Amino acid sequence: MARTGRPREFDRDKALDAALTLFWAQGYEPTSLNQLKASMGNISPASFYAAFGSKETLFREVVQRYLETYGQVMAPLWDETLAPRDAIEQTLRRSARMQTTRSHPTGCLIVLGACNCSPENQSVQDLLAAERERSRQGIKACVDRAVANGELTASPTTETLPVLLTTFLHGMACEARDGDRAKKLDAAITTLMQVWNSLAMAR
Amino acid sequence: MARTGRPREFDRDKALDAALTLFWAQGYEPTSLNQLKASMGNISPASFYAAFGSKETLFREVVQRYLETYGQVMAPLWDETLAPRDAIEQTLRRSARMQTTRSHPTGCLIVLGACNCSPENQSVQDLLAAERERSRQGIKACVDRAVANGELTASPTTETLPVLLTTFLHGMACEARDGDRAKKLDAAITTLMQVWNSLAMAR
DNA sequence: CCATTTCCGGACCGATTAGTATAGAAAATT
DNA sequence: AATTTTCTATACTAATCGGTCCGGAAATGG
DSSP states (O other): OOOOSOOOSSOHHHHHHHHHHHHHHHOTTTSOHHHHHHHTTSOOHHHHHHHHOSHHHHHHHHHHHHHHTGGGGGGGGGOTTSOHHHHHHHHHHHHHHHHHOTTSOSSOHHHHTTSSOOGGGHHHHHHHHHHHHHHHHHHHHHHHHHHHHTSSOOOHHHHHHHHHHHHHHHHHHHHHHTTOOHHHHHHHHHHHHHHHHHHHHTO | OOOOSOOOSSOHHHHHHHHHHHHHHHOTTTSOHHHHHHHTTSOOHHHHHHHHOSHHHHHHHHHHHHHHTGGGGGGGGGOTTSOHHHHHHHHHHHHHHHHHOTTSOSSOHHHHTTSSOOGGGHHHHHHHHHHHHHHHHHHHHHHHHHHHHTSSOOOHHHHHHHHHHHHHHHHHHHHHHTTOOHHHHHHHHHHHHHHHHHHHHTO
């Protein structure tokens, strides 16, 4: 389909990135349309709505882009060519580095992006909660795969691993937001992974 | 000083509890004065400001009350009559149970109460960040005490313990908010504390 | 009973919220 | 060049935000 008519003057991609940064730093609700439009190069409300539909649909698009870029640090969880232990360790380490990098807001958009929401924005909260649930499932799948592989023994303790790892993963968002550096988190990950080692050696 | 004049008609304490519940469930910014006044028994703006000063001072008072009540699950951290390991384990377990109890909002007000803030409410964000830093220091003090006691050996791995434990503690707020139950978190805590055990046995 | 003190209801403040309607200009296609 | 398409700018909703002010009512202490 040929594109006709006057093309928009601002760069939609750059605008999306600007919105991503704003939402990441402040979260969904406190980020106002005025801020968004300003960061997109003082575009008009009409241009904004023509390009993005609404604040909520823009946020959904922002989350999508986040998942396709920064969020790819979690990709190892679903890469079955990796050993389960490596998949989880890589995910944790890459998350730690990404969330503490200062060239963009710290912490995790999925964890922190819609913590404080009025009831009317429940759907936004649900969007991120579903994504967190996906992480939980990814971690659980790795542990299950390790049990199936014989890397881990099936035991009550092994069953606690997914919750333990997920809680730590999500907790990093808070620590990164509070200023922790990658090196400190990375060292903690090494210690955490010793739990896995001890369960592996027990077989 | 004798109290003269007409006494206020609503129960200030009950009103504070209502505000605590609202702020806990929704966070600082999305909780509007209208909601607050309504939950306090449809009091008037004048009554509200006479009793509480402003939204921010009310929030500070709410945080104070939270710390004096629900937040007391962290008290073991500063109880030097407890063995450091017990102090930390109790703090984790009591936090897990408190944050997952359904008779009040789930998660932790200190972690989740002001995640999404406009720059103009930075002071509110700072208030909670300072409290989280206090938790960090409390956990670190326990680990240091354990090293001084000889319960833990001083080692690079031991030095990672505070970050590991704090990250998990703060992560529980996210998991509790997402619906995890106390039993699951409790089991994960048992596994996490094995890290401590292995460092203790290494001496 | 009187005077004082405080509270309460309600009107009101300016600012900001997300979102819309309209009108005209600009660019691409034909 | 004419037409079509879609842009932009501006003015403008209605609602809500946190917060203030005032006048009258109510309860107290003397």
